[in-house]
Amino acid sequence: MGWWTIPVITLVCFTLYGIEGIGEELEDPFGYDKNDIRIDAIIEDCREEVMVLLESWKKGGEEYYL
Numbered sequence: 173m174g175w176w177t178i179p180v181i182t183l184v185c186f187t188l189y190g191i192e193g194i195g196e197e198l199e200d201p202f203g204y205d206k207n208d209i210r211i212d213a214i215i216e217d218c219r220e221e222v223m224v225l226l227e228s229w230k231k232g233g234e235e236y237y238l
Contacts (some may be wrong), residue, residue, distance in 0.1 A: 201209050
């Protein structure tokens with residue numbers, strides 16, 4: 173391929189490094205980086221919803237009976 177080898181290899185290397193970077197992010201999605209999943213916020217929302225359901229159940233609210 174002659175001189176076309178350099179751009180082709182460069183393109184392949186950047187593509188493979190990009191796939192490697194995506195794999196590293198998918199490997200550990202929870203943390204404190206800007207693009208990580210905020211699991212603490214999700215857990216807090218779930219806790220608040222369960223507490224609301226429990227309070228309604230304690231008061232005898234019939235809309236939450238199973």
